[in-house]
Amino acid sequence: MYLIGYDIGSSSVKVALLEVSTGHCIASTFFPKEEMPMLAKQKGWAEQDPEMWWTNLQKANAKLFAKRNIDRSQVRAIGISYQMHGLVLVDKNQEVLRPSIIWCDSRAAAIGDQAFENIGKDKCLESLLNSPGNFTASKLRWVKENEPALFEKIHKFMLPGDFIAMKLTGTINTTISGLSEGIFWDFKKDQLADFLLEEYGLPEEMVPDIVPTFSSQGTLHKKAAEALGLSEGIPVTYRAGDQPNNAFSLNVLNPGEVAATAGTSGVVYSVSDQVNYDPLSRVNTFAHVNHGEQTRLGILLCINGCGILNAWMRKNTGVNDYIEMNQMAAKIPVGSEGLSILPFGNGAERVLENQNMNAQINGLNFNTHGQGHLYRATHEGIAFAFYYGMEVMEEMKVNLSVIRAADANLFLSPIFRETLSAISGSEIQLYNTDGGIGAARGAGIGAGIYQNEKEAFQKLEVLHHVSPDQLNRGEVLEAYKKWKTILLKNKN
Numbered sequence: 001m002y003l004i005g006y007d008i009g010s011s012s013v014k015v016a017l018l019e020v021s022t023g024h025c026i027a028s029t030f031f032p033k034e035e036m037p038m039l040a041k042q043k044g045w046a047e048q049d050p051e052m053w054w055t056n057l058q059k060a061n062a063k064l065f066a067k068r069n070i071d072r073s074q075v076r077a078i079g080i081s082y083q084m085h086g087l088v089l090v091d092k093n094q095e096v097l098r099p100s101i102i103w104c105d106s107r108a109a110a111i112g113d114q115a116f117e118n119i120g121k122d123k124c125l126e127s128l129l130n131s132p133g134n135f136t137a138s139k140l141r142w143v144k145e146n147e148p149a150l151f152e153k154i155h156k157f158m159l160p161g162d163f164i165a166m167k168l169t170g171t172i173n174t175t176i177s178g179l180s181e182g183i184f185w186d187f188k189k190d191q192l193a194d195f196l197l198e199e200y201g202l203p204e205e206m207v208p209d210i211v212p213t214f215s216s217q218g219t220l221h222k223k224a225a226e227a228l229g230l231s232e233g234i235p236v237t238y239r240a241g242d243q244p245n246n247a248f249s250l251n252v253l254n255p256g257e258v259a260a261t262a263g264t265s266g267v268v269y270s271v272s273d274q275v276n277y278d279p280l281s282r283v284n285t286f287a288h289v290n291h292g293e294q295t296r297l298g299i300l301l302c303i304n305g306c307g308i309l310n311a312w313m314r315k316n317t318g319v320n321d322y323i324e325m326n327q328m329a330a331k332i333p334v335g336s337e338g339l340s341i342l343p344f345g346n347g348a349e350r351v352l353e354n355q356n357m358n359a360q361i362n363g364l365n366f367n368t369h370g371q372g373h374l375y376r377a378t379h380e381g382i383a384f385a386f387y388y389g390m391e392v393m394e395e396m397k398v399n400l401s402v403i404r405a406a407d408a409n410l411f412l413s414p415i416f417r418e419t420l421s422a423i424s425g426s427e428i429q430l431y432n433t434d435g436g437i438g439a440a441r442g443a444g445i446g447a448g449i450y451q452n453e454k455e456a457f458q459k460l461e462v463l464h465h466v467s468p469d470q471l472n473r474g475e476v477l478e479a480y481k482k483w484k485t486i487l488l489k490n491k492n
Contacts, residue, residue: 002026002075003449004230005439006057008082008160009242010048010102011035013056015064016436020076020449023459025437027068031060039099044106047099050088053160054167061228072230077237078168078220079443081435082161084181084241087139092155094166098147101139102160106348108138111145112183115199123195127188129180129277129285129297132196136182141200156208161239168236169218174208180287181241187275187287213289214238214446237446240289242435243269244298248289249438250406250431251457253296256399258426262410265346266306266382268390270299270398282351282392289442290453299398301389302350305343305359306382307410312345313378317371322412328372329379329415334472335479338363339373340486341381351389352491362486376415383419384483390424404429407463421466422476428466 001021007014012035016028036056039047065072085103090096101107112132116124124131132138136159144151158166159182162174179185179192184207186193197204211217217236225232240248247259247269255273260266273295277285288298310322319325344352345359361377390400403420407430410416421428441456450456 001449002070003077003079003440003443004075005079005081005436005441005443006164007242007245007435007439008053008057008080008164010038010083010104013053013060014434014436015057015060016434016440017064017070018437018440018444020444025440027064027070028434028436029060029064029067031056031063038102042107046102046105048102050096050100050160050163053164057164058227065229075230075234076449077235077443077447079238079439079441079446080161080164080236081240081242081245081439082159082164084159084243085136086160087136087143088158088160088163089143089150089154090156090158090163090166090172091153094170094172097150097153098143100160100163101142104347105139106134108142109134109354111141112138115141115196119195119199125277125279125281127186128183128193128196129187129275130183131281132183133281137184137196137200137202140202144201154206157206158208159241161241162208165217165236165239168220168224170221171218172208173211173217175213175239176210177213177240177244177287177289177291179207179210185287212292213240214442216446235447236443238439238442240439240442241286243267243300244286244289245435245438245442246406247271247298248442249433249435250404251453251460252404253288253290253453256401258400258403260386260403260405260411262306262382262405262416264306264308266303266386266410268301268386268393268403270393270400272297272299272396272398274397276396278392278396280353282353283389283396284350299393299396301386301393303343303382303385303389304346304349305385308346309341309343309359309378309382310410313374317374319371325375326413326415329375329413332372332376334475335482336373336377336380337368338365339369339377340483341374341377342483342487342490343378343381343385351392355491357490360486360490379410379413379415380419380479381483382410383416383423384480386420387423387480388484388487400424400426402427402429404431406431406433408434417466418471419476421468422471422473423480425468425473427468429462430464431460432463433460
């Protein structure tokens with residue numbers, strides 16, 4: 001018996017096949033090999049064709065089953081993970097009306113800022129737990145203002161995962177977790193944020209029906225089944241945005257548990273049972289995948305300049321690979337002998353109150369510093385940026401004693417993970433999992449194949465762990481203080 005997880009990113013579509021009896025992923029792959037294209041008609045815009053995601057899902061699915069002789073009739077449920085905050089619009093025939101305005105598109109920021117003022121900052125923060133900002137609701141308002149003829153044709157708006165579920169099942173629905181990430185959910189009243197819909201002039205009829213995150217959300221219809229080579233009638237039983245799903249894949253479901261990722265951008269995601277928000281919106285609060293009878297909110301810190309800085313360093317300094325970078329960095333003492341790097345070179349940073357200060361190299365001495373210093377300062381600087389945001393989370397009384405992450409990307413760097421553990425005082429646990437595997441496990445819970453989370457995660461084992469007690473925290477804290485002084489001088 002198998003479970004499938006589809007992970008719809010902005011770079012590629014990933015698919016994972018989980019064997020229920022062993023709890024192990026027996027096959028996974030992605031498509032395309034090169035990153036999916038983005039359309040940017042103007043500076044700050046980013047769009048993708050939703051039909052491209054569906055086409056690439058089919059190709060990834062075919063690639064997965066071509067790798068092994070698997071009895072496809074044994075697939076019992078489907079789960080979906082997806083890039084957050086995107087906007088997909090369809091008409092009554094479920095035809096896409098325009099390219100999706102995706103997560104990294106900033107065109108609607110001014111609209112969200114104006115709504116924040118019009119509605120009132122206190123009401124927004126107390127009810128939405130966020131500023132409307134540049135999230136999905138503001139993007140839909142942008143369409144209404146700038147493409148009124150197209151707006152009149154809209155039957156439903158969706159998030160990217162809702163669109164994929166529609167392609168699989170022919171049914172349009174969404175989740176409370178999804179609506180909260182689009183800033184459509186009123187946590188104070190536990191209902192749609194009617195005051196925001198009114199402010200933006202958005203009819204409630206455009207909102208999809210709401211289904212639980214773990215539930216039967218539709219079944220694979222004939223046309224989709226034929227396209228995927230799967231059995232008609234397989235239920236879709238789970239969906240979540242990529243960051244809540246990443247936390248779920250690491251069994252981060254309860255207060256005090258923390259998940260992290262360190263790919264192109266970096267994320268720290270903590271679960272809380274308290275309705276809470278940052279007054280400056282430097283971190284965001286959304287409904288977690290298991291929010292419902294019990295309050296389970298995800299507090300999300302995002303650092304845009306993370307792995308992209310590490311990739312830039314490798315590309316532009318002539319080193320062969322990341323392993324060589326790590327080896328050279330390991331020869332340099334803590335603090336990189338006075339070299340500090342601010343990693344904020346990938347657009348405006350929410351944790352810096354939406355400032356775009358660009359990346360900076362500080363303290364460079366031609367007689368002291370070489371490539372190894374650059375690499376160590378890179379990994380330290382990214383870890384310091386993580387902790388700068390984690391300090392905001394600590395102000396919100398978030399417990400950060402243990403951080404769980406996949407054994408991938410920057411967490412493969414001993415310098416990065418040891419620096420982050422030392423500076424935060426948190427144990428770091430590394431696991432062999434990813435978004436597709438998490439979505440497959442979620443499907444198992446939603447379908448009732450797993451009776452509960454404990455059963456779903458019983459085979460998930462720690463591969464490595466880093467303890468702050470084994471590290472020289474004093475030296476790292478001193479280096480962080482110097483780094484933070486440079487950051488605040490530039491920020492202010």
